[in-house]
Amino acid sequence: xxxxxxxxxxxxxxxxxxxxxxxxxxxxxxxxxxxxxxxxxxxxxxxxxxx
Amino acid sequence: xxxxxxxxxxxxxxxxxxxxxxxxxxxxxxxxxxxxxxxxxxxxxxxxxxxxxxxxxxxxxxxxxxxxxxxxxxxxxxxxxxxxxxxxxxxxxxxxxxxxxxxxxxxxxxxxxxxxxxxxxxxxxxxxxxxxxxxxxxxxxxxxxxxxxxxxxxxxxxxxxxxxxxxxxxxxxxxxxxxxxxxxxxxxxxxxxxxxxxxxxxxxxxxxxxxxxxxxxxxxxxxxxxxxxxxxxxxxxxxxxxxxxxxxxxxxxxxxxxxxxxxxxxxxxxxxxxxxxxxxxxxxxxxxxxxxxxxxxxxxxxxxxxxxxxxxxxxxxxxxxxxxxxxxxxxxxxxxxxxxxxxxxxxxxxxxxxxxxxxxxxxxxxxxxxxxxxxxxxxxxxxxxxxxxxxxxxxxxxxxxxxxxxxxxxxxxxxxxxxxxxxxxxxxxxxxxxxxxxxxxxxxxxxxxxxxxxxxxxxxxxxxxxxxxxxxxxxxxxxxxxxxxxxxxxxxxxxxxxxxxxxxxxxxxxxxxxxxxxxxxxxxxxxxxxxxxxxxxxxxxxxxxxxxxxxxxxxxxxxxxxxxxxxxxxxxxxxxxxxxxxxxxxxxxxxxxxxxxxxxxxxxxxxxxxxxxxxxxxxxxxxxxxxxxxxxxxxxxxxxxxxxxxxxxxxxxxxxxxxxxxxxxxxxxxxxxxxxxxxxxxxxxxxxxxxxxxxxxxxxxxxxxxxxxxxxxxxxxxxxxxxxxxxxxxxxxxxxxxxxxxxxxxxxxxxxxxxxxxxxxxxxxxxxxxxxxxxxxxxxxxxxxxxxxxxxxxx
Numbered sequence: 079x080x081x082x083x084x085x086x087x088x089x090x091x092x093x094x095x096x097x098x099x100x101x102x103x104x105x106x107x108x109x110x111x112x113x114x115x116x117x118x119x120x121x122x123x124x125x126x127x128x129x
Numbered sequence: 130x131x132x133x134x135x136x137x138x139x140x141x142x143x144x145x146x147x148x149x150x151x152x153x154x155x156x157x158x159x160x161x162x163x164x165x166x167x168x169x170x171x172x173x174x175x176x177x178x179x180x181x182x183x184x185x186x187x188x189x190x191x192x193x194x195x196x197x198x199x200x201x202x203x204x205x206x207x208x209x210x211x212x213x214x215x216x217x218x219x220x221x222x223x224x225x226x227x228x229x230x231x232x233x234x235x236x237x238x239x240x241x242x243x244x245x246x247x248x249x250x251x252x253x254x255x256x257x258x259x260x261x262x263x264x265x266x267x268x269x270x271x272x273x274x275x276x277x278x279x280x281x282x283x284x285x286x287x288x289x290x291x292x293x294x295x296x297x298x299x300x301x302x303x304x305x306x307x308x309x310x311x312x313x314x315x316x317x318x319x320x321x322x323x324x325x326x327x328x329x330x331x332x333x334x335x336x337x338x339x340x341x342x343x344x345x346x347x348x349x350x351x352x353x354x355x356x357x358x359x360x361x362x363x364x365x366x367x368x369x370x371x372x373x374x375x376x377x378x379x380x381x382x383x384x385x386x387x388x389x390x391x392x393x394x395x396x397x398x399x400x401x402x403x404x405x406x407x408x409x410x411x412x413x414x415x416x417x418x419x420x421x422x423x424x425x426x427x428x429x430x431x432x433x434x435x436x437x438x439x440x441x442x443x444x445x446x447x448x449x450x451x452x453x454x455x456x457x458x459x460x461x462x463x464x465x466x467x468x469x470x471x472x473x474x475x476x477x478x479x480x481x482x483x484x485x486x487x488x489x490x491x492x493x494x495x496x497x498x499x500x501x502x503x504x505x506x507x508x509x510x511x512x513x514x515x516x517x518x519x520x521x522x523x524x525x526x527x528x529x530x531x532x533x534x535x536x537x538x539x540x541x542x543x544x545x546x547x548x549x550x551x552x553x554x555x556x557x558x559x560x561x562x563x564x565x566x567x568x569x570x571x572x573x574x575x576x577x578x579x580x581x582x583x584x585x586x587x588x589x590x591x592x593x594x595x596x597x598x599x600x601x602x603x604x605x606x607x608x609x610x611x612x613x614x615x616x617x618x619x620x621x622x623x624x625x626x627x628x629x630x631x632x633x634x635x636x637x638x639x640x641x642x643x644x645x646x647x648x649x650x651x652x653x654x655x656x657x658x659x660x661x662x663x664x665x666x667x668x669x670x671x672x673x674x675x676x677x678x679x680x681x682x683x684x685x686x687x688x689x690x691x692x693x694x695x696x697x698x699x700x701x702x703x704x705x706x707x708x709x710x711x712x713x714x715x716x717x718x719x720x721x722x723x724x725x726x727x728x729x730x731x732x733x734x735x736x737x738x739x740x741x742x743x744x745x746x747x748x749x750x751x752x753x754x755x756x757x758x759x760x761x762x763x764x765x766x767x768x769x770x771x772x773x774x775x776x777x778x779x780x781x782x783x784x785x786x787x788x789x790x791x792x793x794x795x796x797x798x799x800x801x802x803x804x805x806x807x808x809x810x811x812x813x814x815x816x817x818x819x820x821x822x823x824x825x826x827x828x829x830x831x832x833x834x835x836x837x838x839x840x841x842x843x844x845x846x847x848x849x850x851x852x853x854x855x856x857x858x859x860x861x862x863x864x865x866x867x868x869x870x871x872x873x874x875x876x877x878x879x880x881x882x883x884x885x886x887x888x889x890x891x892x893x894x895x896x897x898x899x900x901x902x903x904x905x906x907x908x909x910x911x912x913x914x915x916x917x918x919x920x921x922x923x924x
Contacts, residue, residue, distance in 0.1 A: 082334065086341070090315060097311045104304055114254040117231045118238070 141165050143281070145186025149675055150664070150683060168281045172236075175243055180236045187232035188281045197463065198278070200437030200448035201271035210270065210286065212260075218248075219265040223284035225277070228257040236280065243276055244268055259284070287432045302418070306411045309353040312345040313404035319345075323397040324893050339391035342400035350384045354407045372550035372593050375557055379588025380407065382581045399585060402895045406590050409903050417597035417617050426615040428840050430504070430526050430815055434469050438462075441513070456516050463511045470503050470516045471523040477512035481505035484635070486525055486766075486816050494695070504815055528791050528819040544621050545867060546596045550589070557587050564886040572888075579888035585895055586881030591874030591902040595867055598907050602914035603863040610923050611846035612856055619842050622826045623860035625807050629756065630798065630820070632812035633765035636830045637778075639744045639847065645677050649729070649737015658731055661686050661701040662708060670727055671697070671708075674739055696727075704731050748851035753778045755854035760806065764789050764797055766816055795819035811853075815839055855921040862917035869913070870906050877902035 103109060139148045141161035153160040156173065160166040168188060172180055180187060200206055213220045227233070233252070237259055240250040246267035251260050259282075263273060277284055319338045322331070354377075361377035364370070380403065387398030437448040439461040446461060451469050454460070459475070462468060468481070479495035486504040495501055501514065503523040520526060561583040568576030600617030607614055614620065631637050651659070661684040663671040684702040691697050696709015707714060707730040714728045725741040746752075753761060762784050763775060769787035779785050786797065794812075798820045801808045810817065810824035813831060818839035821827030827841040830850065838844055845853070881898050884890050918924040 079331075079334075083337070086319075089318075090341075093311060093315060097307060100307050101304060104307075109303070111253045111255070114234060114252055117234050117254065120231070121235050 140186065141188075142181070143169050143186065143188035145188075147676075147679065149679065152683075165281075168279065171243075171279055177236060177239060177242060180232050183232040183235060184230045187230050189227045197466070198271045198274050199439070200435075200450075201274055202269070203437065203448055203450065206436060206450055207270050214265060217264050217266045218262065219270075220260065220262050221270065221273070222258055222260045223274070223277070223286070225257055225259050225282050225284050227282055228252060228254060228259070233282070237277075237282060240276070243280070244272075247273070286436055287434065302411065302415055305353040306408065306415060308348050309404060309408040309411055312349045312353075313401070313408045316342050316345045316400045316404045320397065320401045320892075320896070324896075335397070336391075336394065339394075339398060342398060343388055343391050346384055346387060346400045346403055349404050349407050350380060353411060354380050357410075370551045370554045371547060372553075372589060375550070375554050375584075375587070375589050376410065376593060378584055379590075382584045383588075386581045386585070397892050399892050399895055402585065402892070402899050405896070405899055405903075406588060409590060409900075410593055413594040413597040416601045426841055426844070428838065429529055429818065433467070433504070433815060434520070435467055438469050451520055454516060454520055456519060458516050460514050460516060461511060462507045462514065464507060464509065466507055468501055468503050468505045468507065468514070470520045471518040472501055472503075472514035472516045474499050474501055475513045475515055478509050479507065479512050480509040482508045484814070486814060525791065525815060528795070531792075531795060531819055531822075544596070544618060545864065545871075546592075549871065550592070553589060553592065557583070560587070560882065560886070564888070567886075568888060575888040578890070579886055582885035582888060582890035583882060586885040586890060586898065587878050588899075589874065589878070590899060591877060591906040592871060594903060595870035595874060595906050595910055599863055599867050599870065599910040599914055602911050603860070603918075606859070606914065606918040606923050607856065610852055610856070611849040612852070613844045613846075615842045619826065620860050620863055622842070623809075623857060624864040626759070626809040626826055626857065628760040628762070628801055628806040628808045630762040630764055630801070630808055630810045630824070632794075632810075632814070632817050632820075633763060633767055633771070633775075635813035636811055636817075637746055637749055637763075637775075637850075639746055639832065645673050646740050647677070647737065648740055651729075651736060655731055655736060657682065657684060658701040658704050658706055659708065659729060662689070662697055662699045662706040665689050665699070666691055666697055670725070670739075670741065673741065674708075674727065677739070705733070706731055746847065746850045750778055752851050752853055756857070759857070760784075762786070762797075762801075764794050764820070766790070766794075791816040791819050795823050798823045811845070813838065852923070855923055859917060859921045859923055862921070863914060866910055866913045866917065870910050873909060874902055874906055877905070 139151075139159045140146070141148050142158035143160055143165035146161045146165075148159050148161045150161075151159070153163060153166045155166055155169060158169065160169065165188060172178055201210075211219055211221045225237075228237070234254060237252055238250050240261065241247040244263075246264040247261060248264065249262040252258070253260070259277075261273065274284055274286070319341050322338065323335065357373050357377040357380060360371075360373040364373060383399045383403040383406070387400050387403065390396035390398045434451060437450050438454055439446050440449050440454070441447075441459040441461060454470060460469075460472065474495055474497050476497070479499075479501060480492045481495055481501060482492040483502075483505045486502065492508045493505075500517065502525060503518075503520070504525045518524075521530070561580050564583055565576045565580035568579055597617065600620050603620050604614055604617060607620075614623075656678055660675060660678045663674045664683060665686055666672075687700045689697070689699040692709070692713060696707065696713035698705070698707050700706070708727060711726060711728060714730060726738045727741070728738040729736045761779055763779050764786045766789055767787060769785075772782065772785055772787065775785060776782070786793075789797065794810075794817060798808050798810055802823075802825070807826075808824045809826040809828060810820045811828045811830060812818075812821055813829060817829075821829065821839055821841045826843070828843045828845050829838040829841040830845050830847055831838045832847040877898060881890075881895075884894055915924055
């Protein structure tokens, strides 16, 4: 049963990684604008020839 | 009458406005004006016409083509505007009100196709902001702004931006929620085995889990929940008992009891309740915080006035920042510029549009030597003025020196939450100490257990959440109906209003389009003659006449003569036209005060006149009737010629005040408040700013929320004006909902207390009771609010 000590250690470590990733995203401003990227992704890279 | 000559309307390819003329064409596309056509030209030249493929008519109408950005050459102004520069690489963030569709994003993020010195441009769509990185060695800020202007996206640069950058609240609430959520998840996992029961040989795990729980509790208490302690301490120092005090007490007791139980190996502690409590409280805070990035509630005259003004010294024009403008300086104002300070007219024809100061939409003619008050907009040619008062001391802006603008907002009504939590805290402490004293003589341990259990179970989590969740649901209902509130506290203020004061022009009348009617008969030929003459004039009334006729063939116009603000004489084709005011035409004033008239005469024959009447907002009468349980007042800067027309709405002449200065309006609100009225001011212009600030609730009405509106608590879109009674009634419903949810949470507290006073509170009971009450409150408030909105036809 002592494997539980190890497993809990692993799970907490993993969770801390995710928390760290969230902090990083928040700090670098990735959550500042939650709308514009959703529009931006729909544009084609190449200019379409004029209709 | 005019169908034969005036073809069906064509829409401008760029902006979608009606084309009143066929003069502007390019590549087989029709444009309404030179400006729109040139924007199209620029885009076509840079192969960026896909702009028009994403949306129909994405542009902004460009009837104005003059650029005035000389002031952006001033290094002192530039320095204030840019975010960062290292000499060459420069970053700047500009607010562009016109950003409204995907075409805007597409075009503005391709700025480097126009100029390679622009490295990078990014849009924040909701904030309507464009951030640009560019090489300032090869492109000046002025050139950048002019480029944006040329492609139809003029940034709004005003004094308020220069003086104080938008101070966005940058705290770490989201991070604190993340930490609390992270700890909550782990603690729940670790607490679960305890609830299911651990067998004898698993007892060493119990110890391990307990300490892990304490460990996870640490960041929750000292990072996520820290502000509750500081807030409670701060309030105690000011001798105020607010809801943060029992919350902080609950958090502290939960943590200490967990720590002691784990350390002495006497129990599992309440770590899961602790984490859950802090997590839900912070979520409540997050929900309550709603921000409208594109609306500013804090504007004053500085965001209306220009950043810089052209000053003549020794015959040379030089732009200087407005703050450095001094009395005695000579300034030049061009077409469409705003007069920044009270000044005497020295040269030129002044035709000033005071619509923002007085609400009157028809421009006023001023003669040489007359004092022109700040805030007017010059609508004819360039004029020269001498400043007689500093910017902050002028007739209009001195309003902001009033104490209403300097004092803190502490006379606002205390919220229900604040009033209740005081009593709640006192009762809670009495019960806690009562149970401690009751058990103390026999069983110290049990006494302490009961004492802490009371503080834990009565921790007003649900109480603290009911207001944020109800209010944020209400706020989103208002938002959906184009009524934007500054924050959640405004909903409660709205519910307590009993007196409503309306401004007239722009508030109960629509500022933009007056109602045009033609009195008299015109043949198609005559209409064409009048249209041709009027199309040469930039006077707003001439424009409205042109608009009235729609697109038409223009006849050649000769001998064109315009007396600014008075009338026009010209030859269109072979006919002599004379159009203008009664005084201009016959040398006498019009008797009728209800409408502005423009008389028409062709070849000396009088043909009738155009009447321009102000339009009242739709449903004004019904709105006033639905507000029967409120006291209504009208306060206007105008003369009283509309009193008769408004009598059915306001019932009594005592309730209407005319000829009121901005200062009078403020005083009137104060006198109402002196009589213990809870006054709501509804206004639109700078002249209402004082009254809006002084009132218990200031609402600014606007037909375009991107336009300037004075500082206020809420902004109402003109289209929703008739929903005002529904808004007021709905706000009362939300307060009732908050009261109900208080009772629900109190019931839960009582159930919990009945366990707690005996000293037998098990961690499991607390862990179930806390989230259960929270879930009940959240679902009750959300559902009830939406139900109430449906009943008021707002959902």
